[in-house]
Amino acid sequence: MKKIITSFLICISLFCYAQKENKSPTFKISYFGEMITHPGLKFGVEHQLFLKESRKKQKEIKHQIISCLNIGGYTHFKFNTNLFLNTEIGYRHTCSGGFIYETMIGIGYLRTFINGKTYTVTNNGSISEIFLAGSNSFMPSFSLGFGADVKNKNNCIKAWYIKPVLFLQMPYNSSILPHLAIETGINFQLNK
Amino acid sequence: MKNLFIPILLLTMILISCEKESTNIYISDHLFLRSNKADMPIFVEGNYASKNFVIVLHGGPGDDILVFKELFQPFTEKLEENYVMVYWQQRCAGSSQGNVDSENIQLSNYVTDMEKLIILLKHQYGKDINIYLLGHSWGGAIGSMFLLKDNNQMNIKGWIEICGNHDFPLTFQLEKEKIISTGKNQIAFGNNTESWNNIIEKANNCDLNTIEGKLAIYVLTDEAYNLMVSVDSVIINDFTTKETLDGIFFHPYNPFSNIVNVFAGAAVNKDYMDLSLNNDLHKIKIPSLFLYSEYDFTVPSKLGHEAFEQISTNKKEFIILYHSEHWPMRTEPDKCSNAIIAFIEKYK
Known part of the structure; x- marks a missing residue:
């Protein structure tokens, strides 16, 4: 657990350091649907750690290493509402036509809040309600994304994307609970 | 309108008094x-x-x-x-x-x-x-x-x-007995003879004193049921x-x-x-x-x-x-x- 927390803090500090270097970070906002239908939202800020550009028939091809810091949540109606904070790092390739694909891995913290009154019964039979019942979990993730650059340079929206995400909830009943989600959203910059 | 007030009031009172107490909550x-x-x-x-x-x-x-x-x-x-x-x-x-x-x-x-x-x-x-x-x-x-x-x-x-x-120990024993007896009956009727012979042989080889034997007989219960769905009176689930x-x-x-x-x-x-x-x-x-x-x-x-x-x-x-x-x-x-x-x- 210590290793996980340490690596998480290193990632965050790397991210913060990177942000200092660039005045104009890219933000992203997306629908985060666990099993597609359990609705949620994800907000993030990303930074380019590495860029290599090349040209093919006058068109630009980009190879980037990206890091992101995200916060989000989703809900299972009548079961739980989950909030997470995670950091991701990955590779993004932008083709000459503007088509983007990327792959990211991440680690994070997932907090579940039970949607419903939760009671506990003591051995002498007294009952009490638990405030904000839920559990804490480690949340590693992996995603494959597809999208496209928005061509208009004056537009604050820079790209759109859709990506299936696999993330794990650890521990879950002494085991690991896998989750599948669909994330679809836009990347934008506040300074055009 | 004044003339209608009293009849409407009376009608409402009658309706309320006639309303049966609900038995569904x-x-x-x-x-x-x-x-x-x-x-x-x-x-x-x-x-x-x-x-x-x-x-x-x-x-x-x-x-x-x-x-x-x-x-x-x-x-x-x-x-x-x-x-x-x-x-x-x-x-x-x-x-x-x-x-x-x-x-x-x-x-x-x-x-x-x-x-x-x-x-x-x-x-x-x-x-x-x-x-x-x-x-x-x-x-x-x-x-x-x-x-x-x-x-x-x-x-x-x-x-x-x-x-x-x-x-559970008794259940495993009864599962084995039921598979074998049902299989013998089905063979007598000429239904899925080869498959039932195969299942009966497997069931006979299950040693219920071992975990493997218990799991094997459990798997056979499913096979036996699948053979029985061809019998008209079994409702498929x-x-x-x-x-x-x-x-x-x-x-x-x-x-x-x-x-x-x-x-x-x-x-x-x-x-x-x-x-x-x-x-x-x-x-x-x-x-x-x-x-x-x-x-x-x-x-x-x-x-x-x-x-x-x-x-x-x-x-x-x-x-x-x-x-x-x-x-x-x-x-x-x-x-x-x-x-x-x-x-x-x-x-x-």
């Missing part, structure tokens, strides 16, 4: 019970007027109570019209949450959870409610364990077992494509939780494979109803009949579902629900 609550590291959902749904509560003990260990609640709807809806159904998701099963470790998934934990559940229900809905237990398959084991502990029977008005299993897709994409919770919990709950397997309550069932003295299926190879009806003979009460009934296998709530919903309603009405 439908409640639909969901709450959670936290017990020994498990956060267990409880859905409380149905007609509160009679104050009869039926706690559903699902099968498994590890089954999803939502399957029971949603996919057996013709069965559950009819019961909800009359009583309050309490759909309790057991620890380390289905959509149950928390972080239960191997120390907290002993057989005794299930009984403790049930005791707490009953305290909670009486706290929420009144001390004067009548509580019935309805155990399916594995639910039969934990229900029986609960009833055999201390004075727990004093809190329960009636015990209903649907294909309940309360003696398969999920439709729509039900399967709904279960994945519109499952109210994460559909993987069921799979993960089944494996996490497997820690209890080493205990329940040796669980044998048949010799203690005479201590059960409350009204009891046993519903077992003719084509159930998983928990053969002979086991239910053993329990019926063992318990120490005259207020008992044994019903065979002649067209079903292990899930008669789905295949013969009306017959099951009618039998339960008749039982509760008789002994309430």
Whole structure:
């Protein structure tokens, strides 16, 4: 657990350091649907750690290493509402036509809040309600994304994307609970 | 308008006085019970007027109570019209949450959870409610364990077992016997001769003193049932494509939780494979109803009949579902629900 927390803090500090270097970070906002239908939202800020550009028939091809810091949540109606904070790092390739694909891995913290009154019964039979019942979990993730650059340079929206995400909830009943989600959203910059 | 006021007032008063007192008070609550590291959902749904509560003990260990609640709807809806159904998701099963470790998934934990559940229900809905237990398959084991502990029977008005299993060593033995006897009958009728010969040979080779032998006979129960579906009187119990897709994409919770919990709950397997309550069932003295299926190879009806003979009460009934296998709530919903309603009405 210590290793996980340490690596998480290193990632965050790397991210913060990177942000200092660039005045104009890219933000992203997306629908985060666990099993597609359990609705949620994800907000993030990303930074380019590495860029290599090349040209093919006058068109630009980009190879980037990206890091992101995200916060989000989703809900299972009548079961739980989950909030997470995670950091991701990955590779993004932008083709000459503007088509983007990327792959990211991440680690994070997932907090579940039970949607419903939760009671506990003591051995002498007294009952009490638990405030904000839920559990804490480690949340590693992996995603494959597809999208496209928005061509208009004056537009604050820079790209759109859709990506299936696999993330794990650890521990879950002494085991690991896998989750599948669909994330679809836009990347934008506040300074055009 | 003035002239109309008095007749309208009178008519309204007559209508109000004629209105029959409603006998339906439908409640639909969901709450959670936290017990020994498990956060267990409880859905409380149905007609509160009679104050009869039926706690559903699902099968498994590890089954999803939502399957029971949603996919057996013709069965559950009819019961909800009359009583309050309490759909309790057991620890380390289905959509149950928390972080239960191997120390907290002993057989005794299930009984403790049930005791707490009953305290909670009486706290929420009144001390004067009548509580019935309805155990399916594995639910039969934990229900029986609960009833055999201390004075727990004093809190329960009636015990209903649907294909309940309360003696696993005996069940494995009966599974083997049923597979072989059914196979011999089918061969005599000339049905699937080659397949039955093959299954009988495999069953004869199963050593029930070993885990491998027990698992092998369990697998054969499914093969035997699949051969019997060609017999006209067996109602096929398969999920439709729509039900399967709904279960994945519109499952109210994460559909993987069921799979993960089944494996996490497997820690209890080493205990329940040796669980044998048949010799203690005479201590059960409350009204009891046993519903077992003719084509159930998983928990053969002979086991239910053993329990019926063992318990120490005259207020008992044994019903065979002649067209079903292990899930008669789905295949013969009306017959099951009618039998339960008749039982509760008789002994309430």
